[in-house]
Amino acid sequence: MRRRVARRLSIGTVLLAMTLAALVLPLSGIWFLRLYESALIRQTESELIAQAGVVAAFYREAWRRSGGRPDDGAPPLDPAWMRPPGFEPPWTPRFASLDLADDPILPSAPDPSPAATPPDPAAVLAGASLGPVLREAQRITLAGMRVTDRHGIVVASTGEELGLSLGDQEEVRRALSGEPASVLRERISRHALANGQSVPAPGRPLRIFTAQPVLDAGRVVGVVLVSRTPRSLADTLYGKRWHLAGLAALLLVSVGLLARVGTVAIGRPLRAVTALAKRTADGERGVMTPLPGPLVREVAELSEALTRMAGTLEQRADYIRDFAAHVSHEFKTPLTTIRGTVELLRDHLDSMSPEERERFLANMDAEAERLSRLVRRLLELARADVMTVGGDAVTDAVPVAARLAEHHGAETSLPASLPVAMGLEALESVLANLVGNARHHAGPHARVVVTLSAVTPPNGDDRAVLRVEDDGPGVSPANAGRVFTPFFTTARGSGGTGLGLAIARGLVEAHGGTIALLPSERGALFEVSLRLAGPDRGANANAGMDLSRGRV
Numbered sequence: 001m002r003r004r005v006a007r008r009l010s011i012g013t014v015l016l017a018m019t020l021a022a023l024v025l026p027l028s029g030i031w032f033l034r035l036y037e038s039a040l041i042r043q044t045e046s047e048l049i050a051q052a053g054v055v056a057a058f059y060r061e062a063w064r065r066s067g068g069r070p071d072d073g074a075p076p077l078d079p080a081w082m083r084p085p086g087f088e089p090p091w092t093p094r095f096a097s098l099d100l101a102d103d104p105i106l107p108s109a110p111d112p113s114p115a116a117t118p119p120d121p122a123a124v125l126a127g128a129s130l131g132p133v134l135r136e137a138q139r140i141t142l143a144g145m146r147v148t149d150r151h152g153i154v155v156a157s158t159g160e161e162l163g164l165s166l167g168d169q170e171e172v173r174r175a176l177s178g179e180p181a182s183v184l185r186e187r188i189s190r191h192a193l194a195n196g197q198s199v200p201a202p203g204r205p206l207r208i209f210t211a212q213p214v215l216d217a218g219r220v221v222g223v224v225l226v227s228r229t230p231r232s233l234a235d236t237l238y239g240k241r242w243h244l245a246g247l248a249a250l251l252l253v254s255v256g257l258l259a260r261v262g263t264v265a266i267g268r269p270l271r272a273v274t275a276l277a278k279r280t281a282d283g284e285r286g287v288m289t290p291l292p293g294p295l296v297r298e299v300a301e302l303s304e305a306l307t308r309m310a311g312t313l314e315q316r317a318d319y320i321r322d323f324a325a326h327v328s329h330e331f332k333t334p335l336t337t338i339r340g341t342v343e344l345l346r347d348h349l350d351s352m353s354p355e356e357r358e359r360f361l362a363n364m365d366a367e368a369e370r371l372s373r374l375v376r377r378l379l380e381l382a383r384a385d386v387m388t389v390g391g392d393a394v395t396d397a398v399p400v401a402a403r404l405a406e407h408h409g410a411e412t413s414l415p416a417s418l419p420v421a422m423g424l425e426a427l428e429s430v431l432a433n434l435v436g437n438a439r440h441h442a443g444p445h446a447r448v449v450v451t452l453s454a455v456t457p458p459n460g461d462d463r464a465v466l467r468v469e470d471d472g473p474g475v476s477p478a479n480a481g482r483v484f485t486p487f488f489t490t491a492r493g494s495g496g497t498g499l500g501l502a503i504a505r506g507l508v509e510a511h512g513g514t515i516a517l518l519p520s521e522r523g524a525l526f527e528v529s530l531r532l533a534g535p536d537r538g539a540n541a542n543a544g545m546d547l548s549r550g551r552v
Contacts, residue, residue, distance in 0.1 A: 015266075016259035038100045044208050044230035045096040045182050051143060052212035052224045053094075055134070059147050059156070059222055060214050062129050068122035070217040098182055098208065106185045109209065109227075112154065112164035119163065120149040123222060127155030127162075134158050143228040147214075150221050152176055166225065175211035175223040182210045187229055206230065265295040273303050280310050331374065334367035341367075378499070393423040393511075394533040397464060400427050401450050408435045410448035410468075418452050420464045421531040422511045430507050433500040434468040434526050442472025442523060454532065466528040474523045483517055504528075 127147055134145045138158045147156040152167035166172045171181040187207040207229045214222035269291050279287045288310035291303040341364050349357065397420045405412045420427065431450075438448045451467040475483060486502040508515045513530040 015262040016255065019255045019258050019262075038098070041098050041100060041184070041206070041208060041230050042096040044228060045098050045210060047141075048143060048208060048210040048226045048228060049094050049096065049180075049182070049212070051137070051141060051145070052210055052226045055130070055145060055147065055226070056212050056214045056222075056224045058133065059126055059130055059224065060216055062126035063122050063214075063221055064216070066122040066125035066129075068120070068126070068216075068221060070219045070221060094180055094212075096182070098184060100184075103184055105206065106170070106183055108186045108207075110168050112161045112166055113168055115151070115153045115163060115165040117151055117153075119151070119153040119155055123149035123153075123155045130156045141228070143226050146225040148172065148223045148225070150176070150219075152223065155222075166223075169209075169225075171209050171211040172223055172225055175213045175225075176220055178213055178215070178220055180210075180212050182208065185209055266299060269294045269296070269299045269303070273299070273306060277306060277310075285314055331371065334370045337367045338364050374499075393421060393426075394419050395422055395424045395427050396420075397422075397427060397452055397466065397530075400424070401431055401452055401466070404428070404431045404435050405448075405450045408439045408448065410435055410439070410450050413449065413451045413453075415452060415454070418454060418464050419533040421533040422507075422513075426507045426511065430504045430528065431466070431468075433504040434466075434528070437500050438468055438470040438472070438524065438526075442470035446470050446472040446523070455529075462532045464530045464532050466530070467525065468528075469520060469525040470523040472523045474520060475517060480517055484515075 130147060134147070134156055135158050137143075138145060143158075145156075145158050146154050146161060146166065148154050148166055152165050152172055154161040154164055154166060156162075167176070171183050174181040185207050187205050207227055209225065209227045212224045212226070213220050214224060272291060276288050288307050290307050291300065294300045294303065341360050345352075345357070345360055352360075397418045398414050398416070401414060402412060404410075422430075435448065435450060439446070442448060448468070448470045451465075451469075453465050454462055455465045456462050484501050484505045486499055505515050508528055508530070511530060513528060515526065515528045518525045518527050
């Protein structure tokens with residue numbers, strides 16, 4: 001049954017969606033926070049403040065000409081807004097401060113109430129001269145303007161509130177106390193319903209009210225109240241609709257180009273890597289190579305990592321194939337000998353002399369021992385290949401080297417103590433394989449020397465160096481590069497398996513060391529470098545060096 005593959009998005013689609021999201025999210029944030037509407041409101045507030053300042057200046061001069069005197073009004077004030085930071089009198093600038101995100105939207109302005117006291121006569125005369133100016137200005141500014149005396153009674157207006165009091169309106173009350181104020185209020189339609197109620201105006205539900213106190217000699221002599229509905233965001237956007245459409249098209253094209261660039265820089269190299277990986281998985285060899293000059297670092301690292309992995313897998317496959325061939329070859333000879341001997345004994349056992357039977361049985365026993373030795377060596381090699389080393393393995397290499405050298409009849413040059421970062425069993429296996437290999441190939445009468453010393457490289461930590469050398473025939477240049485290859489041996493006829501040096505190399509490299517065959521004037525010279533162990537490893541390694549060279 002064919003497996004159903006789930007459909008997944010391509011990198012180009014994901015990059016396009018991410019770029020669009022990166023574009024839309026800030027715009028949506030601006031919409032939800034109403035930042036642009038707040039900017040429109042502050043712009044309208046600034047215009048109203050300017051208009052109120054001009055009207056206040058005209059009204060004060062008209063009030064003075066009409067006989068108004070400041071000492072007849074409220075006590076003198078010293079408001080903080082007349083001393084803004086960074087400005088010295090007579091400069092008293094006023095800046096827009098309204099924000100939709102912070103300032104509340106108050107209900108619509110209350111209707112004017114009848115005045116409790118008669119208006120100031122001088123204010124009435126000044127308002128009469130100012131009224132035509134306000135109505136003419138309204139035709140251009142579209143702003144509603146009202147001027148009150150010091151009691152909040154309207155003396156000039158673009159509407160029909162003359163003689164009525166605005167003292168109940170919050171911003172007017174604050175201005176009468178000497179504090180300029182701007183507020184946001186709901187805009188109510190003047191078209192009433194059948195039951196006499198007013199309804200919010202559609203489209204533009206807000207109106208800005210700005211109250212400016214009129215001061216003379218530090219006393220409030222009147223208030224200028226200016227109000228206007230700000231332009232809505234929809235009106236502004238509609239006015240710029242063609243510009244916004246062009247900008248949107250440009251942004252979409254830019255987003256498409258960015259997504260295309262991302263696809264070329266990421267998607268195309270990944271598809272190439274995927275194709276090479278599939279060919280490698282199908283069995284092709286040597287096809288996985290690093291991509292030529294990818295733009296993205298992570299893609300380059302992925303390509304190089306996959307190339308190294310493919311190379312490692314191919315090497316491992318070659319190793320397993322060669323290992324299996326060598327194992328089958330090594331097992332084939334003794335098994336053939338044993339099987340042939342068994343057939344021979346089965347057919348001619350009764351006619352054989354006791355000496356002949358003993359010789360054939362000895363051959364079978366020798367071949368069985370050879371098989372047993374091969375199995376042990378293979379297990380040691382497998383353990384060396386997969387060994388996991390802990391960081392706390394420490395062994396003094398001196399007594400181990402002395403004991404094995406004595407067992408094989410080798411000379412030594414050893415310090416008093418030399419702790420190395422390797423377990424006892426692993427160290428014994430390495431030394432036994434090296435010393436045994438030297439004795440086996442150099443011959444029973446050859447001179448074998450085991451040397452231990454501490455070495456401090458120019459760059460790096462102190463190392464323990466183990467050398468095993470002999471004065472035998474040595475290793476030919478043709479075989480020098482193959483001595484650590486499993487199953488390679490020049491002494492197969494004398495029982496060599498070709499696994500001893502491979503096991504030693506696996507154990508040494510698993511413990512972070514190195515092993516090498518060095519050039520020598522005579523015989524063979526193997527050198528092993530291991531990490532020293534212990535905080536005082538340098539002192540212990542060289543203290544009490546025993547340089548005696550004698551057969552142990």
